[in-house]
Amino acid sequence: MSEWDFLWGLEGDELMDAMASGGTEADWEYIEEQEKKRRKNQWEELKSLRDTKAITKEEFKRRKVEIFS
Numbered sequence: 001m002s003e004w005d006f007l008w009g010l011e012g013d014e015l016m017d018a019m020a021s022g023g024t025e026a027d028w029e030y031i032e033e034q035e036k037k038r039r040k041n042q043w044e045e046l047k048s049l050r051d052t053k054a055i056t057k058e059e060f061k062r063r064k065v066e067i068f069s
Contacts, residue, residue: 042067 006027010018018024023031046067050060 039067 006024007015007018010024014025021028043064046055046060046063049055050057055063
């Protein structure tokens, strides 16, 4: 298996974009969806820490900015 196997079946602009970026449109959509899930999980955990008073209001704000920046 080659690191370029993901290019099989692609043509034209789709092929050029994949070669330039290192991934197909489907790859980037998958990565974006995973990132959304990761941020959602972090947000839920952060809200739980806030609600149980495990972190200060200032720490909550700082971490919120980190998650959504």
